Amino acid sequence: MRYYETLYIVNPNFEDKRVETIISEVGVExxxxxxxxxxxxxxxxxxxxxxxQKQKYGTFILMQYAGGETGSMAEFDTWLKLNTSVLRHLTTRLEVEPPKIDAPVFEKTEEKATEKPTLETEETVETKEAPEEAPESSEDESIDDDVQEVVAEEKETSEETVETEEAPEEVTESDDTEKETE
Amino acid sequence: MAFTSRRKYCYFKENNVSDVDYKDVKLLRRFVNDQGKIMPRRVTGTSAKMHRKLVRAIKQSRMIGLMPFSDTGVE
Known part of the structure; x- marks a missing residue:
């Protein structure tokens, strides 16, 4: 059995209901x-x-499945390509069976959940590479601000202040490391 | 300083990572330069095996719009 993963982008201006209908349409297909x-x-x-397609943002929808008939899979691919509500899609083959996620995690919580473990491992293993991560995370948050206007503002502001305090030191450190590599 | 050689190492071998996920933009970002170009193996120290997987992941990431083909810093 082969496992596949399809990631596709839907117009970000669609409301949740419309996105849900697209998801169900793709599922049926x-x-x-x-x-x-x-x-x-x-x-x-x-x-x-x-x-x-003139969109700066995109709603990413992830789909993992155990592959069916190869002939009809190609048809599914062309169907996605012709579907106007799907901006772009990418199908990749997975080597191992993906774990089932019951509760779909949304952007905000998911990103933090994925960020934290990577940061921890990187910091423990190698301290030199860690500074490069910090400014990026601040960028990510600024992006999130643009996307989601209605968020818990208090949390973000507190985090941002912490990061801005750290940022100048870390940037200089990362510059040094870059020079060394060069 | 000038002649002290820093040991190069494969990031993926050090961390026992056997696969590179194209969705992990945070990780892939450290293997491209400011312009978004893929860094050579002689700079990053990545093993040949993992570099092949890495390049694939970066290119997939570009196709789906998660990473830039070219990032000149102009919006």
Whole structure:
């Protein structure tokens, strides 16, 4: 059994209901390939690295499934391509069976959950690389501010102040490390 | 300072990472320069095996719009 993962981007201006209908439409279309859906949920609203169809942001939806018939899988791919509400999609093959996530995690909580463990491991293993991470996380938060206007403001402001205090020191450190590598 | 050689190491081997996820932009960002170009192996010290996987992941990430093809800093 082969496992696949499809990540697709939906117009960020769509309201939740419309996104849900798109998700169900894609799910129905996937069923035609006799695939078993394992996960299918919104990964989060993110800023795109470059504009796609004049959109600066995108709602990312992640879908993991056990592959069905290869012929109809190609049809599914073209269907996604022709679907106008899907800005872009990418299907990759997974080497191992993906774990099932029951409760879909939304952008805010998910990103922090993924950030923390990586930071911890990196800090413990190597202290030199860690400073590079900190400014990036502050960038990520600023992006989140743009996307989600209604968030718990108190938390973010407190975190940002902490990071801005740390940032200047760390930036200089990272510059040094970069020079060394060069 | 000038001639002290810093031991290069493969980040992925050090951390026992066998696969590179294209969705982990945070990780991939450290293997590209400011312009978004993929850094050479001689700079990052990544092993040949993992560099192949890394390059693949970065390119996939670019296709889906998570990472820039070219980042000149102009908005």
């Amino acid at each position: 996937l069923q035609k390939t006799n695939s078993k859906t394992i996960n299918h949920h919104v990964w989060g609203k993110k800023r795109l690295a470059y504009p796609i």
